[in-house]
Amino acid sequence: MFRGLPDQYDRLAEWLSFWQNRRWRAALVDAVAAGEPRLVADVATGTAGVALALRARLGADVVGFDLDEGMARRGLQNVRAAGDAQSPLVARSPAPGAAKSTVVALAVARGEQLPLADASVDALSFTYLLRYVDDPETTLSELARVVRPGGVVANLEFAVPESAFWQALWRLYTRAVLPLAGLVTGGGPWYRVGRFLGPSITEHYRRYPLDWTVGAWERAGIGEVTVRRMSLGGGLVMWGRRK
Numbered sequence: 001m002f003r004g005l006p007d008q009y010d011r012l013a014e015w016l017s018f019w020q021n022r023r024w025r026a027a028l029v030d031a032v033a034a035g036e037p038r039l040v041a042d043v044a045t046g047t048a049g050v051a052l053a054l055r056a057r058l059g060a061d062v063v064g065f066d067l068d069e070g071m072a073r074r075g076l077q078n079v080r081a082a083g084d085a086q087s088p089l090v091a092r093s094p095a096p097g098a099a100k101s102t103v104v105a106l107a108v109a110r111g112e113q114l115p116l117a118d119a120s121v122d123a124l125s126f127t128y129l130l131r132y133v134d135d136p137e138t139t140l141s142e143l144a145r146v147v148r149p150g151g152v153v154a155n156l157e158f159a160v161p162e163s164a165f166w167q168a169l170w171r172l173y174t175r176a177v178l179p180l181a182g183l184v185t186g187g188g189p190w191y192r193v194g195r196f197l198g199p200s201i202t203e204h205y206r207r208y209p210l211d212w213t214v215g216a217w218e219r220a221g222i223g224e225v226t227v228r229r230m231s232l233g234g235g236l237v238m239w240g241r242r243k
């Protein structure tokens, strides 16, 4: 799915979302910041955009995990570009405004099976992950497992607008415009993403409506769950606290 995407991912993720992705990402980082974590896990980190935003905002150490080696390699280039590389997997640099040097480390790993001990991180973010896993409920339990009690868990995901009017426009955009815009801006791989994305979002919420998802967070041991719909309902940021 992600082959052929990494080189243009950072640019096209913004263009094709009308620069809303960066707003959603900022809201996600705000939610994580509320817990004042010192060590954050970012799952499905991709090209490390969220991981770098977390470090820049929080001055926290961040460890990012992604299933796809190509995306993680691109992430590593981005981490290196933001600091001075120390090793193939780890880059260190002072976060802007932070007194201490911080680390962004990246590893290839599945969100369903994180190579972390129980309660080993202060907070966890995951972005555009649950549509790709076979069993969202079990995956949520695994994500919650690694967060210490009281730590923030936060998620960013696409969503289907609630109002009939915006939903109709969203459908038109995702089914007709997005594949063509993907083709024109990024070629074949982005055409395929453009065709995949709308049906993937619709199908995900058909199988796992938002109410179900909030319940699944609770069952996974994440309480105080808050949902924020953004950009006319096309973006969704959710966060809660590990019980």
Ligand SMILES: C[S@@+](CC[C@H](N)C(=O)[O-])C[C@H]1O[C@@H](n2cnc3c(N)ncnc32)[C@H](O)[C@@H]1O
Residues within 6 Å of the ligand: 002, 013, 043, 044, 045, 046, 047, 048, 049, 050, 065, 066, 067, 068, 071, 109, 110, 111, 112, 126, 127, 128, 129, 132, 133
């Ligand atoms: C749309 S990208 C988002 C990347 C990044 N979070 C961002 O917002 O820029 C989704 C990422 O999820 C990763 N992914 C998909 N399934 C995964 C899984 N089961 N475990 C870990 N990462 C996964 C993909 O490899 C891809 O890099």
